[in-house]
Structures are given as C-alpha cells and as structure tokens.
Amino acid sequence: MTGTRKALAMAALATGTMLATTxxxxxxxxxxxxxxxxxxDIVGRLTLEEKAAQMQNAAPAVERLGIPPYDYWNEALHGVARSGEATVFPQAIGMAATFDRDLLYRExxxxxIEGRAKYNQAQRERNYDRYYGLTFWSPNINIFRDPxxxxxxxxxxxxxxxxxxLATEFIKGVQGDDPHYLEAIATPKHYAVHSGPEKLRHxxxxxxxxxxxxxxxxxxxxxxxxxxxARSLMCAYNAVDGTAACANERLMQDILRDDWGFTGFITSDCGAIDDILNGHHNADSMAEAAAMAxxxxxxxxxDFKDEMLALPEAVRKGHIDEAVMDRALERLFAARIRLGMFDPAERVPFSAIxxxxxxxxxxxxxxxxxxxESIVLLKNDxxxxxxxxxxxIAVVGPAATALIGLEGNYNGTPVGAALPLDGIGQAFGTDRVAYAQGAPFAEQVPVMVPRTAFPGxxxxxxYDNAEFAGDPVATKSVPAIDVNWSGVAPAPGVAPETFFVRWSGRIAPPAPGDYEFALDMRRGCNGxxxxxxxxxxxxxxxxHRVTRSCSGEESAAEPMTVHFADTKPRAFSVELAQRSAAPGSITFAWKAPLDALxxxxxxxxxDADVVVAFVGLxxxxxxEEMPLEIPGFDGGDRTSIALPAAQRQLLDALEATGKxxxxxxxxGSAVALGDSGDRAGAxxxxxxxxxxxxRALGDVLSGKVNPSGRLPVTFYESVDELPPFTDYAMQGRTYRYFDGAVEYPFGHGLSYTDFAYSGLKLGAPTVTAGDTQTVSVTIRNTGRIAGDEVAQLYLSxxxxxxxxxxxxxxYERVHLAPGERRTVSFTLDPxxxxxxDDKGVMRIAPATYRLWIGGGQPDTGAPGVSGAFSLTGSLALPR
Known part of the structure; x- marks a missing residue:
C-alpha cells in the first residue's frame, strides 16, 4: 500500500467511533x-471533487462519511491473480480447450471463494491495495481472430x-447465486472489436x-x-468506426445498455481515457475526453494519468452535467453495496470465509x-x-523445467507448482528419466540455467534482513534458481519484501565456451x-554486482560473461539482498552456446528409448505490450507462428537419432511444427x-489419464495463409471462414480410445422461424479403455x-467406459x-440447415453423424 493510501485508511479508522455514530x-x-x-444517498453527500476521485479505479477514503478506500482493479483470469498464493488454473486458452462448462463454473x-478469503484478510489487516478487492477484471472474451x-x-x-x-459459466461462478449479495463481480473485457496488434492498441x-x-x-x-x-464490463483501447470504444455511445449506450439491458458499471481499460485525447484525437482536452467517456x-x-480528476473542470466548462456523473457514481456504489461492503459482517454470508x-x-x-482436461492429443502413431x-525416457527442452511455462500471464503465485520434468519423474520413476535443456526458447533471449548445470x-x-546479519532463519535444497515469490514469503520466517538469500553450490557447463549470466527479475516491486x-x-x-531500484533505474546491468575452458564444476553462488520491495519472479538465466545445449x-x-521434447513459447x-523485438516476435505479438529457430533445430537433431x-x-497460441510435427510419433x-x-502431463504420458482436450483455435500452417494482422474482416480467418489446409483444425483432439456416433434424431424435419429444434445422438466407446468424448454440433x-x-x-463432454453408450441431446434456439445479414441483423430465413455432431469438425477424420432439416418462415431477432 502506498504511504498516501495508508494514511487515508488509518485516518478513517482512527475516527471510527465518531463515524459509527454518524x-x-x-x-x-x-x-x-x-x-x-x-x-x-452516498452520491448526494459528495462534493464535486470527491465525486471525480471516486470515479478512479483507486477510489480514496471519504473520511467524513466513513467510506474506506477501495480499488476496483483486481485480476482473476485463471485464478485470483497478483495477490500472492492462489490456485493457478491453466491459462484461459487452456481452460477453453476443456470444452467443459461445469469446469469453468467451478473455476x-x-x-x-479465494477472492473473498483474501479480501476478508486484507480488511482485517487494513490493506486496501490493488488486487485485494472483489471486482475482478475477467474474463477476456475478445475473439482470438489471428494467431x-x-x-x-x-x-x-x-x-x-x-x-x-464458457465465459457465462465462469461469470455465474464468480458472482454466485445469493439472493441479496454478490460474492464477487466479474468483468468481461475488452468491449469491443479488440485483438491487436499490441503496438497499435492505443x-x-x-x-x-x-x-x-x-x-x-x-x-x-x-x-x-x-x-x-455480468455486473461490470471493461471498454477497450481501440476506436470503433472512428470513435474510441470508451466514448462510443453506440456501443456503450445503444447496444449494451438499451438493447441488452446492462445495468452494471463500466470501467475503462488502463489509460484508455487518455487515448480518447492522445491516441484517437476525439477530444481537445483531458476534461473533454473524460466527459465524453x-x-x-x-x-x-x-487512471494512469488521473483522467477522471479532470471531470470538475469538465463540469465548469459545460462539457458534462454533474447529474451524469451522479448516474455513474450510483452504479459504482450500487456494486459495492451489493458486495456487502457497507453492511454488518454478520449480514454478509461471505464475510465468514x-x-x-x-x-x-x-x-x-x-x-x-x-x-x-486441457491437454490436447494432436497426433499419435x-x-x-x-x-x-x-x-x-529422455526429457528435453526449455519448457520442461521453466516455471513461466506453467503460469502464462495474469496469474497468481503457484506455490507448490509441479513442473513437467518432476511430473514425469513421479509418473515413471526418476531413475528412468534423464534431462537436458537442449535449446533456449529463442536464441536472442536468456533462458533459465537448468538443474543439469548444478551437479548436486x-x-x-x-536471512530475515537485507544486510546478511545474524544467523540464517531457513535453509533448503533447490535444483536451480527459478522462483515466483510474488506476495509470498520466500521461506518460513522470512519477510516477503526485506530479506537476504544466498544460493550456493557448483556450476558446470555442458561444453567449453563463452556463457552470459544474469539474474532475471520480473514482476517485482508492485508499486x-x-x-x-x-x-x-x-x-x-x-x-558481478548489480543494483536495481523499483523506479526502473539500473546500474551495472550488463550480463556477466564467463569463459569456461572445460566442463569441470567450480564454486558458484548468487547473493540477493531485497530491500522493501516485492521480489516477484527470480530466474538465474544464461545465454549458452546453442551447439553445446x-x-x-x-x-x-x-541413451534413451523414447524422447519427450518440451518446446514452445x-x-x-x-x-501484453512488450518491449521485445526479435525474429518472430514484435512487441508481445508474433510475426511468425513457426517454432523459434533454436527449438526447430533441436527437434531436427532429436528426430535424426531415430528414437x-x-x-x-x-x-498460448497456435504453433506450426511443419516437418518436425510430421516426423514426430506424437x-x-x-x-x-x-x-x-x-503432474497432469505425467498422467497423460503414462496413460493414467486419457487425453480429452479439443483445440479452441485453428492451427494454421503459417501466417502466409492469413490476411494482414491489422485487417479485422473475418473473411479468411478462423475455422468459420478459412477454407484452406491447416495443420490441426478447431475442435480437433484425439484419445487413447475410439468413439462411434449413431442414431441421429431430430425433433422435427421442418422448423418454423422462432421455434426451437432438438437433436440427439448416441455415442459409444468402442475402444478398450475409458475416456471422455467431446461431442460437437456444427451448423451450416x-x-x-x-x-x-x-x-x-x-457441445457436450461425456465420460464413457469401454463399451458404454450414452445419448446426448442438444436444443437449438432461434x-x-x-x-x-449485410446490415448486421440476426435473421432467420427459409433454408435447408445441415448439421454435424461428432468428435470434431466434419471432413477432418473425426467420428460423427450428419443430418439436415428445413426451416420455413422469416424472423429478425432483436440486437
């Protein structure tokens, strides 16, 4: 918590007796x-300046009313994020690969539950910081139109x-079903028509x-x-039809509120109001931009630039009526009231979590x-x-031991995370498994120094201080230096923000040569x-000594270069003194000779019988908006969907062994494997x-778990087949509009067993516009082991x-034992x-509809059955 916000919070609490009376x-x-x-009632008691301040994501305390600070900015993309230890689910795209509504609801x-647990504890500790609230800026439901x-x-x-x-089930799970209170608030984003490029998003x-x-x-x-x-929504950075999304009345008022009946509150993306002025040039001043929004x-x-604080000026200059601000504030405070923030704890059932x-x-x-459930078997010979x-078993590749390979982004701290190499060792026995890193993720970017470089x-x-003073408070053995300590104590008895740690042992390179080393620290400081x-x-x-400040300044930032004349182990240590700053992720990284790896x-x-190569991104x-420009990557986006060259070369060499x-x-996106994928056994x-x-990967590789995921995106052969990235027209994109050859289609996923479809039944051969159609089909497991099938219904x-x-x-996920059959039913509503149509009206018109129900799309080798029915009459649906 910043000093200013702490002072405000403590001042509010210091006057608690008076406030309770008032x-x-x-x-x-x-x-x-x-x-x-x-x-x-709340809004009517605020001054104009107080109103503007309450319209920032970090709303300050209003001491005279007993209103504590509250920050609307909280994250929960795949678990509660950025507030320390939490359950970390697969990244959102992996959750989509489950095709499992129930699972998304449970997530x-x-x-x-975890958001309330953290919020309740934070309130007890007078912690009003960002990421400890109940208004979660998730899920991201933009269409992944381009890989x-x-x-x-x-x-x-x-x-x-x-x-x-899937997003609807997630939202229902987040918000709960209590008749009086919301357990938390979900915020679908980014509204609307938003999907890169990152460099141009403002x-x-x-x-x-x-x-x-x-x-x-x-x-x-x-x-x-x-x-x-959903009780909240986030508007996007980009403009639509020339008007910034966060100032676009057609999107926000005509469609969202008038047509869809949305009554919740809208937050801007971070800095998007500034973009109205400086990115899209829809306004001549910040006051006018804030008023437009x-x-x-x-x-x-x-607010990165206090945009909403320009609203009093906007009122005085006639850009906006104060009553319009009041309407916005009433929606914001209604949300906090529905979360129970102004009620006695005993009235709010979630306060006891x-x-x-x-x-x-x-x-x-x-x-x-x-x-x-998220793991997709794309190929298996x-x-x-x-x-x-x-x-x-030879386990090879940079992703096999990299913590970031589990996390994705917008994540919590995965305490006790199971790395792929360890999961395979658990599944098969560590004596059967040997490991080698093989390559970096990309030649130009350092990668963690692997555990094989640290014999023993x-x-x-x-130490519980940053001065290396006194006796150590904790000691533990680790295979390498690759940790995420965001919001957690590095070890028992160690303060999360001020401590000293020394990693010591021996280091041995895989071959003589020049190696660059650095301690890579990301996601630290947290303000x-x-x-x-x-x-x-x-x-x-x-x-090699380096000091980094939380202001972003850095001294002696050049990596340490060491020449190894041989591969003999030598003494090694890294000492880190952390002073009043959240440590974030810490990785001891190197740039090693590619040939050596x-x-x-x-x-x-x-020396192995089978090779498991962990590669990817x-x-x-x-x-999101990264300062990275290397071959294949540009500012967080990709310019190629091919596997980076160093990893392609690794796969070529591994496949040449004949194993x-x-x-x-x-x-987190499609990767085209080309010939490497063709040569692979699976x-x-x-x-x-x-x-x-x-652990899940060890279970699937060993056969303890039968893979059942399905691709939620198309895996193209290359980006050469696609329209320009900046072109938002859907023609030629996604499985719905792309008719070329692909490596793996949307909906694809294999199993260790086989399934058969039969007995397609329609509710009626002809349906009148406005009526529903029912469809059922029987699925049978014709193989020798149990498995989950994901039945998918496609219409054309x-x-x-x-x-x-x-x-x-x-779509419907069903579990079937060998020989078991089950009938699944679908209802197609209007x-x-x-x-x-070409005017954007959702219209039902007379036609013959063709449908397919199967384990993937038709004509992809997936099992399934097809049918057809007629539709008579016409009907235009409300927007």
Missing amino acids: ASAQLYRDPDAPVDKRAA GRTVA RWGRGQETLGEDPYLTGT EFNVDPSPRDLTETYLPAFRRTIVDGK VKAGTDSGC PFSANHSPAHRALALRAAR GVLPIADSAGK GLTATF GTGSRTYTIHIAGAPD RDQAVQTAR NAWLEG PVVIVLQS VLQAWYPGEQGG VPGRPATPIRSLKG RDLAFA
Missing part, C-alpha cells in the same frame, strides 16, 4: 433499504459460441462490417450480459482436473501412452520504492497448464450468402438458427 443516520448504511436509494466459484496476437492466450478461443458459453481504429460485428465480435459479450448477468457510459477510469479457504486441497484438485517396457543441486540460505542488489560469484571470474540433448536422447515472448519423439507444445498441446501442469446453411462455412452451436 452512520446511524445515513441511509446508505441501512442494509434493508433499496440498493438504488442507498447509492443515491469461477474458486475465484469467488499473431500475443494476448490471445488470455481469451477463450476463436469461436463466439464457445467463448460466450491508436488503431476498426471499421467492422455490420455482419462481422454482429456475427463475430459481439455475441460473446451479449451472452455474458444477457445470460451471465462518462456521457457514453464509462463509470470508472483505470476464512483465509484458509485460499488454495485449499479441493481447489488444488480442481486445478489438476483442469490441467488434465501409437507411441503414447508410453509403455512400462519403453525403458529410459544448490543450497538456498535465508514499492525499494531496491534489489545481487552478486554472482563463479570461481575464476570477477564477481543441442549436443547434450542429442546424447541424452541416444512462454509469457515473456507472447503477451521415437513425442513433442509437447506449451504455448504431439501434445499443453498450453500454459497451471500449477498442476507437470449452404447457399445462403456470406454465412460461415460452419458454426459451433452445441438465435442459434439465425445468421447476420
């Missing part, structure tokens, strides 16, 4: 009064139906066709508002279930599952003002699988111009049978 006469403190009247319930977008990993895929239905404009807007970019938002009853419906600003509910055994078990008779491992010794000093000692080389991996493969390569190779891809897509990812209307090639309109 509150008795305040309507907003009456838990039995109507919410709207309570909210209006949302976990977020609500180059670095933030696509945060989404639920490329399909509007899948995205909308200034680009999209002119979507009416058909694309209605058919692709808005349906998921509509579903989460109309069906999911509020008049359009933006109630709160994620203890901190021990955070990261509970049941939640960890759910994360394991999610990781298992019979090498999987790995048999007990296979003998020695390392000893981490901790603090402290500093970190580290010293690297390698025998025979000068010590690759040759070590090849030798490891030759990580959230330091693809993500069976299983490729495990960890990424390919698994594991995404960023969360805290239990390593041949001959109707400009409609998608096909569209997902239903909106499922409607397609957008």
Whole structure:
C-alpha cells in the first residue's frame, strides 16, 4: 500500500467511533433499504471533487462519511491473480480447450471463494491495495481472430459460441447465486472489436462490417450480459468506426445498455481515457475526453494519468452535467453495496470465509482436473501412452523445467507448482528419466540455467534482513534458481519484501565456451520504492554486482560473461539482498552456446528409448505490450507462428537419432511444427497448464489419464495463409471462414480410445422461424479403455450468402467406459438458427440447415453423424 493510501485508511479508522455514530443516520448504511436509494444517498453527500476521485479505479477514503478506500482493479483470469498464493488454473486458452462448462463454473466459484478469503484478510489487516478487492477484471472474451496476437492466450478461443458459453459459466461462478449479495463481480473485457496488434492498441481504429460485428465480435459479450448477468464490463483501447470504444455511445449506450439491458458499471481499460485525447484525437482536452467517456457510459477510469480528476473542470466548462456523473457514481456504489461492503459482517454470508479457504486441497484438485482436461492429443502413431517396457525416457527442452511455462500471464503465485520434468519423474520413476535443456526458447533471449548445470543441486540460505546479519532463519535444497515469490514469503520466517538469500553450490557447463549470466527479475516491486542488489560469484571470474531500484533505474546491468575452458564444476553462488520491495519472479538465466545445449540433448536422447521434447513459447515472448523485438516476435505479438529457430533445430537433431519423439507444445497460441510435427510419433498441446501442469502431463504420458482436450483455435500452417494482422474482416480467418489446409483444425483432439456416433434424431424435419429444434445422438466407446468424448454440433446453411462455412452451436463432454453408450441431446434456439445479414441483423430465413455432431469438425477424420432439416418462415431477432 502506498504511504498516501495508508494514511487515508488509518485516518478513517482512527475516527471510527465518531463515524459509527454518524452512520446511524445515513441511509446508505441501512442494509434493508433499496440498493438504488442507498447509492443515491452516498452520491448526494459528495462534493464535486470527491465525486471525480471516486470515479478512479483507486477510489480514496471519504473520511467524513466513513467510506474506506477501495480499488476496483483486481485480476482473476485463471485464478485470483497478483495477490500472492492462489490456485493457478491453466491459462484461459487452456481452460477453453476443456470444452467443459461445469469446469469453468467451478473455476469461477474458486475465484469467488479465494477472492473473498483474501479480501476478508486484507480488511482485517487494513490493506486496501490493488488486487485485494472483489471486482475482478475477467474474463477476456475478445475473439482470438489471428494467431499473431500475443494476448490471445488470455481469451477463450476463436469461436463466439464457445467463448460466450464458457465465459457465462465462469461469470455465474464468480458472482454466485445469493439472493441479496454478490460474492464477487466479474468483468468481461475488452468491449469491443479488440485483438491487436499490441503496438497499435492505443491508436488503431476498426471499421467492422455490420455482419462481422454482429456475427463475430459481439455475441460473446451479449451472452455474458444477457445470460451471465455480468455486473461490470471493461471498454477497450481501440476506436470503433472512428470513435474510441470508451466514448462510443453506440456501443456503450445503444447496444449494451438499451438493447441488452446492462445495468452494471463500466470501467475503462488502463489509460484508455487518455487515448480518447492522445491516441484517437476525439477530444481537445483531458476534461473533454473524460466527459465524453462518462456521457457514453464509462463509470470508472483505470487512471494512469488521473483522467477522471479532470471531470470538475469538465463540469465548469459545460462539457458534462454533474447529474451524469451522479448516474455513474450510483452504479459504482450500487456494486459495492451489493458486495456487502457497507453492511454488518454478520449480514454478509461471505464475510465468514476464512483465509484458509485460499488454495485449499479441493481447489488444488480442481486445478489438476483442469490441467488434465486441457491437454490436447494432436497426433499419435501409437507411441503414447508410453509403455512400462519403453525403458529410459529422455526429457528435453526449455519448457520442461521453466516455471513461466506453467503460469502464462495474469496469474497468481503457484506455490507448490509441479513442473513437467518432476511430473514425469513421479509418473515413471526418476531413475528412468534423464534431462537436458537442449535449446533456449529463442536464441536472442536468456533462458533459465537448468538443474543439469548444478551437479548436486544448490543450497538456498535465508536471512530475515537485507544486510546478511545474524544467523540464517531457513535453509533448503533447490535444483536451480527459478522462483515466483510474488506476495509470498520466500521461506518460513522470512519477510516477503526485506530479506537476504544466498544460493550456493557448483556450476558446470555442458561444453567449453563463452556463457552470459544474469539474474532475471520480473514482476517485482508492485508499486514499492525499494531496491534489489545481487552478486554472482563463479570461481575464476570477477564477481558481478548489480543494483536495481523499483523506479526502473539500473546500474551495472550488463550480463556477466564467463569463459569456461572445460566442463569441470567450480564454486558458484548468487547473493540477493531485497530491500522493501516485492521480489516477484527470480530466474538465474544464461545465454549458452546453442551447439553445446543441442549436443547434450542429442546424447541424452541416444541413451534413451523414447524422447519427450518440451518446446514452445512462454509469457515473456507472447503477451501484453512488450518491449521485445526479435525474429518472430514484435512487441508481445508474433510475426511468425513457426517454432523459434533454436527449438526447430533441436527437434531436427532429436528426430535424426531415430528414437521415437513425442513433442509437447506449451504455448498460448497456435504453433506450426511443419516437418518436425510430421516426423514426430506424437504431439501434445499443453498450453500454459497451471500449477498442476507437470503432474497432469505425467498422467497423460503414462496413460493414467486419457487425453480429452479439443483445440479452441485453428492451427494454421503459417501466417502466409492469413490476411494482414491489422485487417479485422473475418473473411479468411478462423475455422468459420478459412477454407484452406491447416495443420490441426478447431475442435480437433484425439484419445487413447475410439468413439462411434449413431442414431441421429431430430425433433422435427421442418422448423418454423422462432421455434426451437432438438437433436440427439448416441455415442459409444468402442475402444478398450475409458475416456471422455467431446461431442460437437456444427451448423451450416449452404447457399445462403456470406454465412460461415460452419458454426459451433452445441457441445457436450461425456465420460464413457469401454463399451458404454450414452445419448446426448442438444436444443437449438432461434438465435442459434439465425445468421447476420449485410446490415448486421440476426435473421432467420427459409433454408435447408445441415448439421454435424461428432468428435470434431466434419471432413477432418473425426467420428460423427450428419443430418439436415428445413426451416420455413422469416424472423429478425432483436440486437
């Protein structure tokens, strides 16, 4: 917490007796009064300047009213994020690969429970900081229209139906079903038509066709508002039809509030109100920009530049009436009232949730279930599952031991995370498993120094001060230096923000040569003002000392270069003094000679019977607005979907050994493997699988768990097949509009067993516009082991111009024992049978509808059955 906010909070608490007396006469403190009247009562007591301040994400205390500070900015993309230890589920794109509504609902319930546990504890500690509130800025439901977008990993895929239905269940889970109170608030984002490029996000404009807007970019938002009853929404950075999204009255008022009946509050993306002025040039001053946003419906600003504080000036200059601000504030305070923030704790059922509910055994078990269901078997020639008779297993690749490969972005701290190498060792026995790093993720970017470089491992010794004073308070053995200590104590008895740690042992390179070393520290400080000093000692080389301040300034930042004349182990240590700053992620990284890493991996493969190659990307390569420009990557986005060259060369060398190779891809987006994938015996897509990812992968590779994930995005052969990244027209994009060859199609996923479909039944051969159609089919497990099948219903209307090639309109996950059969049913409602016309109207028209129900799309080799029915009459649906 910043000093200013602490002072405000403590001042409010210091006058508690007086405030309690005053509150008795305040309507907003009456838990039995109507919410709207309570909210209006608060707003009516605020001055103009206080009103503006309350419209920032970090709303300060109003001491005279007994209103404590509150920060609306909280994250929960795949578990409660950025507030310390929490259950870390697979990254959102991996959750989408489960095609499991129930699982998304349970993830949302976990977020609500852990969010309340953290909030309750924070309130007891007078902690009003960001990330400890109950208004979660999740889920991200933008359509992943192009695999180059670095933030696509945060989404639920490329399909509007899948995205909308999964997000709706997540939102229901987050917000709960109490008749009086919301357990938490979910915030679908970023509204609307937003999906990169990251470099242009503060200034680009999209002119979507009416058909694309209605058919692709808005349906998921509509579903989460109309069906999911989301109580908040975030508007996007970009402009739509020339007007910034956060000032776009057509989007925010006409569609969102008038057509869809949204009554919750809207927050801007961070700095998006500034973009109205400086990015899109829709306004001539900050006062005018803030006024435009509020008049359009933006109630709160994620303010990097105090944009909302310009509103008093906007009122005085006539840009906005104070009554419009009041309307926005009433929505904001209504949300806090519905969360129970102004009511006695005994009236709010969630106030009793203890901190021990955070990261509970049941939640960890759910994360394991999610990781298992998210893994997609893309290819298998019979090498999987790995048999007990296979003998020695070579695990190779940078992702096998990298913590960031589990986390993705917008994540909590994964205490006790299971890395892939450790999960495989647990599944098969560590004596059967040998490891080699083989390559970095990308040649130009340092990668963690692997555990194989530290014979005998390392000893981490901790002191409860930053001066290396007194006796150590904790000591533990670790295989390497790659940790995430965001918001957690590094060891028992060690303060999270001020401590000293020494890692010591021996270091041995895989081959002679020049190596660059540095201590990579990310996601630290968290608004603090402290500093970190580290010293690297390698025998025979000068010590390397670096000090980094939380202001971003850095001295002696050049990496340490060491020449190794041989591979003999030598004394090694890293000492880190952490002073009043959150440590974040800490990785001892190197740039090693590529040949040395690759040759070590090849030798490891030759000594094994089967090779499991962990390759892919990580959230330091693809993500949000990054200062990264290397081949294949640009500012967080990708310029190529091919595997980075160093990893392609590794796969080529491994496959040249003649040993069976299983490729495990960890990424947040499609990766084209090309010839490497063709030569591999099997390919698994594991995404960023969360805290239990390593254990889940060991279970799938060993056959303890039958893989059942499905691709929520298309894996193209290359970006050369796609329109320009900046082109938002849907023609030629996603499975719905792309008719070329692909490596793996949307909906694809194999199993260790086989399934057959039969007995397709329609409710009626002809349906009248406005009526529903029912469909059922029988699925049988024809194989020898139990497994989950994901039945997918696709609909197409041949001959109707400009409609998608096909569209997902239903899915159902079923578990079947060998020989077991089950009938699954689907109901197609009028909106499922409607397609957008050229004016953007969702319209039902006479046609013959063709449908397919199967384990993937038709004509992809997936089992399934097809049918058809006629539709008569016409009907235009409300927007």
